[in-house]
Amino acid sequence: MFKTSEIKAYKNNPRNxxxxxxxxxxxxxRFGFKVPIIIDKNNVIVAGHTRLxxxxxxxxxxxxxxxxDDLTEEQIKAFRLADNKVSEFATWDIDLLDLELGxxxxxxxxxxxxxxxxxxxxxxxxxxxxxxALLNDSGMPTKSNxxxxxFDVTLSFKVQDKPKIENYxxxxxxxxxxxxxxxxxxxxxxx
Numbered sequence: 001m002f003k004t005s006e007i008k009a010y011k012n013n014p015r016n017x018x019x020x021x022x023x024x025x026x027x028x029x030r031f032g033f034k035v036p037i038i039i040d041k042n043n044v045i046v047a048g049h050t051r052l053x054x055x056x057x058x059x060x061x062x063x064x065x066x067x068x069d070d071l072t073e074e075q076i077k078a079f080r081l082a083d084n085k086v087s088e089f090a091t092w093d094i095d096l097l098d099l100e101l102g103x104x105x106x107x108x109x110x111x112x113x114x115x116x117x118x119x120x121x122x123x124x125x126x127x128x129x130x131x132x133a134l135l136n137d138s139g140m141p142t143k144s145n146x147x148x149x150x151f152d153v154t155l156s157f158k159v160q161d162k163p164k165i166e167n168y169x170x171x172x173x174x175x176x177x178x179x180x181x182x183x184x185x186x187x188x189x190x191x
Contacts, residue, residue: 001063002064002065003061004055004063007037007043007045007063007065008042008043008044009044009052010044010080015050021050021054021057022057023111025054025055025058026112027112028051028058028060030107035048036048036063037052037064037065037066038066038067038079041069046076048065
């Protein structure tokens with residue numbers, strides 16, 4: 001652990017990272033400081049400027065660091081650039097991403113700029129169990145082998161209402177927010 005006040009930003013850091021500080025601070029707050037800052041032998045950041053800014057925002061006195069004392073000055077300069085650039089080569093598998101996002105119920109992933117695709121199915125396994133229990137409790141005839149693990153609900157709106165619907169969903173947790181609202185209403189009907 002190093003004192004936050006003793007870590008120095010690299011004066012020629014070419015990354016504009018101010019917009020990322022809030023989400024990184026939120027990640028540290030929720031999950032802990034899991035990715036150390038990499039510094040050189042003089043405590044100058046090699047990789048982790050955004051994490052340092054987030055730590056300062058969170059008023060952390062100390063942060064984990066790795067000292068890259070095995071690299072030459074040229075290697076340090078090259079690593080500073082490469083560490084930021086290589087993430088640009090990765091892409092998302094949207095179907096798998098939506099599956100993962102759909103299974104996260106208690107953490108608002110919009111804090112990290114994630115949103116479910118509106119045209120992709122999501123993992124409703126937890127919702128299925130809940131709805132199945134509601135159906136069984138209601139006395140409706142059901143057989144476990146007739147109930148599928150997933151089902152679709154199709155809602156149709158006028159084209160001119162699309163911006164209003166998108167804004168509503170954005171403000172209320174996207175598909176997960178809509179799913180939660182429907183389930184809450186379904187529970188009220190069962191009372």
